[in-house]
Amino acid sequence: MAIDYTLDPAVENYRMRIEAFVREELLPLESDPGSYDGHENIAPGLLETLRAKARAAGLWSLQMPMARGGQGLSVVGMAACYEAMNFSIFGPIVFNSAAPDDGNMIVLNKVGTDAQKARWLQPIIDGKVRSAFAMTEPHPGSGSDPAMMLTTATRQGDRWIVRGRKWFITGAEVAQHFILIARTSDDARKGLTAFMFDRSQPGWRIERRIPIMGPEEHGGHCEIEFDGLEIPDSERLLGVGDGLKVTQIRLGTARLTHCMRWLGLARRAMSIALDYVAVRENQGRKLAEREGVQWLLGDAAMQIEIGRLLTMRAAWKLDRGDFARKEISMAKITVADTLQRAADTAIQLCGARGYSKDTVLEWIYRYARQARLVDGASEVHKTVLARLLIDERDDFWRW
């Protein structure tokens, strides 16, 4: 096997076009308070204008198959492009590559029947609807441990009746299409099943939009109650008992696309700091000339590159049909830390200005804290790695 770190010319072409779009169309908007909605995300009207521009530029839903209106990008291609998108805090959503739609599209494309894809997937690809993924529950239900799931789907003829509670469901206030994971039996391994439902169906309600410390995705993070939602059996994803499988298929790539985007945000934070230390003087010298500053810069540069290498290796394995479990866990743990450290370092280097709202650094800093929690807490991923190491011993590091 030849190891080659150059990007395929077609991917490089997309990456460069995204970089130019972000620089010309998105970055200037970030400093205008009029660009934001009430939850520190891009305002809906502006978003629609920019999504139309991204589509016209051939930069829309890149991760989806060409036959469905995407560009059929490989996971390696996504890694290069998503990083470029998230150089702006508005990037991923404008190109239709933001969570949770991104992960939902990827899993529906992998596991949906043709009829399910036409009904549930295509409108998300086309940007006509938004979507949500409902799995996590408040105590004593499931969080890190899916086996603790309490929300039930009970079969009645050709329908399932759902009762229970979910929370932290990103985007629920604006989502039309929902993927739901619910308990269908007490079987330890095959007890969960995945379903689709539409916002307009009766039998569920949003109890509250949970306030969080960071800027919010559109539709917030909601607590939801199900009190008799009816789902036809035809809207089940894969088989009865395959809920965990659907979740693993979704989260595998979704965790990695988080890493791709977070690397872009980390680079952006450092870029703001680099601009400042290049001009700011102190005792007759630029900050960038001071060794103490250089150590911070050098460390951040190295951490970001380590995160990229782990992310790219996991992407490469996914492209080859491997689940890349250990590679994805290592990338997720590392890049979550890298993002938080890069935002912190950049604020430090920018002095008081870094702590202000004159730049997006404080936005990135508050956003970054969720990275170590979402889609598996870092400690849980380390447990996964430890289990694999104990099982595989020296084989853990096989080439």
Ligand SMILES: Cc1cc2nc3c(=O)[nH]c(=O)nc-3n(C[C@H](O)[C@H](O)[C@H](O)COP(=O)(O)OP(=O)(O)OC[C@H]3O[C@@H](n4cnc5c(N)ncnc54)[C@H](O)[C@@H]3O)c2cc1C
């Ligand atoms: C911003 C945000 C968006 C989210 N969006 C969604 C969404 O759209 N859909 C959805 O279903 N969920 C969503 N979640 C929920 C998220 O997936 C869960 O928070 C995550 O899986 C952890 O579950 P928990 O919060 O219940 O933590 P718990 O399971 O209560 O764990 C708490 C802490 O205990 C430690 N811990 C837990 N298990 C272990 C272990 N085995 N070994 C060592 N330490 C451990 C970890 O430090 C962990 O952070 C979101 C969360 C956030 C913060």
